[in-house]
Amino acid sequence: MLCPKCRTELKQQRNAYVGFQECPECGQCVLQLKAIRDHLTKDDSRFFWSEMIDTPTDDHICPHCDNPMQGNPLSFEQRRIVPPTEPTGIFLHICRNCQLISFNVSDFDRLPLLPPQEKKMKNVGRQAASSETQDKLARALLTADRQTRPNEELAEELQEDPKNWLPALFGLPVKTHQHEEGEHFAWACGILALLIVGVSVATLLTNPSQIIDQFGLIPNEMFRLGGLTLVTNFFLHGGWVHLIGNVYFLLLFGLSVNRAIGTVRFLLLVAAATFAGDILHILTCLITDRGMSTPSIGASGGISGVIIFYALRFPHSRIHFWLWWSNLHGIFKHVPHAGSWVTLHAEAAFIAWILYQVFLYYRQAFGSTDVSAAAHIGGIATGAALFYYFKRGEGE
Numbered sequence: 520m521l522c523p524k525c526r527t528e529l530k531q532q533r534n535a536y537v538g539f540q541e542c543p544e545c546g547q548c549v550l551q552l553k554a555i556r557d558h559l560t561k562d563d564s565r566f567f568w569s570e571m572i573d574t575p576t577d578d579h580i581c582p583h584c585d586n587p588m589q590g591n592p593l594s595f596e597q598r599r600i601v602p603p604t605e606p607t608g609i610f611l612h613i614c615r616n617c618q619l620i621s622f623n624v625s626d627f628d629r630l631p632l633l634p635p636q637e638k639k640m641k642n643v644g645r646q647a648a649s650s651e652t653q654d655k656l657a658r659a660l661l662t663a664d665r666q667t668r669p670n671e672e673l674a675e676e677l678q679e680d681p682k683n684w685l686p687a688l689f690g691l692p693v694k695t696h697q698h699e700e701g702e703h704f705a706w707a708c709g710i711l712a713l714l715i716v717g718v719s720v721a722t723l724l725t726n727p728s729q730i731i732d733q734f735g736l737i738p739n740e741m742f743r744l745g746g747l748t749l750v751t752n753f754f755l756h757g758g759w760v761h762l763i764g765n766v767y768f769l770l771l772f773g774l775s776v777n778r779a780i781g782t783v784r785f786l787l788l789v790a791a792a793t794f795a796g797d798i799l800h801i802l803t804c805l806i807t808d809r810g811m812s813t814p815s816i817g818a819s820g821g822i823s824g825v826i827i828f829y830a831l832r833f834p835h836s837r838i839h840f841w842l843w844w845s846n847l848h849g850i851f852k853h854v855p856h857a858g859s860w861v862t863l864h865a866e867a868a869f870i871a872w873i874l875y876q877v878f879l880y881y882r883q884a885f886g887s888t889d890v891s892a893a894a895h896i897g898g899i900a901t902g903a904a905l906f907y908y909f910k911r912g913e914g915e
Contacts, residue, residue, distance in 0.1 A: 520540055520549070523579040523612065527542050527545070529549060530542075534627060537550055537558070538550070541624050546625060547622070547624070549620070551619065551620070552619060558632040567611075581614035581616070581619060584614065586616065588612040588613060589612065589613050589615065590610060590612040592609065592610045593609055609622060610622060688841065691767060692838045692840055694836065694839070705773070705777030705778050705785075708774050711786075712770055715765070716766055718755065731814050732814055734748055734751040735751075735816045736801075737815075738810065738811050738815070739804075739812055749797050750793075752815055756816060756817055757816055765819055765822055769822050769825065772822075772825050776829050780828075780909060788825060789821040789822075791905060792899075792901040792902050793824075795897040796894030796895065796896075796901075797894065800897065802893070803884065803893040806884075809883075815894065819895055820895060820897055820898040823894070823895040826872070826899075827873075827903050828902040837862050837863070837865070840862075840863070841861075873899060876892050876896055877892075877896070880896055
């Protein structure tokens, strides 16, 4: 991981309070925001967050997402933002998306941190992790080198929670470190997932064929029901695997995106990606003269937009896959982690995913698959376009 100020490789350190990464050149340190807030009193924590949440960006670059960090000199003694020359001021930089904080390591002693014993008293009633677990978590979250972590350490961490290894057993990717997420719940994504589950389950348990024929998107009848099927097809799914897979990917990447860009932009992203996917699917059917009367259903067009937005917003986030074919290890000797966990940066994982969608689109054009890769590609293009549009607006 590189220093947010001078871009020098950071070194792992630890003091009496927390583990952190320190720059040997400029003395800047980087650590989890939560690690600092756990050592502040409630009043100090409230003051810190209220003053930093809307601060302007500066020339420090987040080591995880490569976006500008927010920075301000704060005086905990005076309870206000102070000029950079103020002796009581501590220049703090935060990345809200990645929940990281950076400051000069010499300012550690000037922060009003609770001693470890008082921190324990503050957390009475909580289930505190052991120092060994805290060290492991700090190393995992703050190490951003591009190599796969040792298999034993990774496997131990991933197997601690069923929500990690259970989906992976079925070939689904998992994210172990949610450093890109904020602390509030992503209501828009959660409610959208509930609506999809509710409508699809009701459909699958009643008369799915009739409901899909009535509310699915049929290319040669796109304005059926006044164009309503451009919306209703998003909430319908043709089977349990289709439903579970789409909702899983929506929650896996959508919660992070929702927290990062807010409710309105998130809903706009999903709606625009869905509509673009529907239109490209219809155009593909018209051009190839295939599937013109077949209902198209599923949320994957909108979810594809969310997935590519996540990959662009958090390119260094890590995606983990379980390669379960350990009995093939002798054949695939060039794959060092066969039968174990493999970790990829989001940018690498999603480049491979996009190439796979292009391959599926080729198959769709020749009628050899029922998957609408056109809807996926339409969602991908829209998600990428909105990412750069939102980014340009934030820059201005």
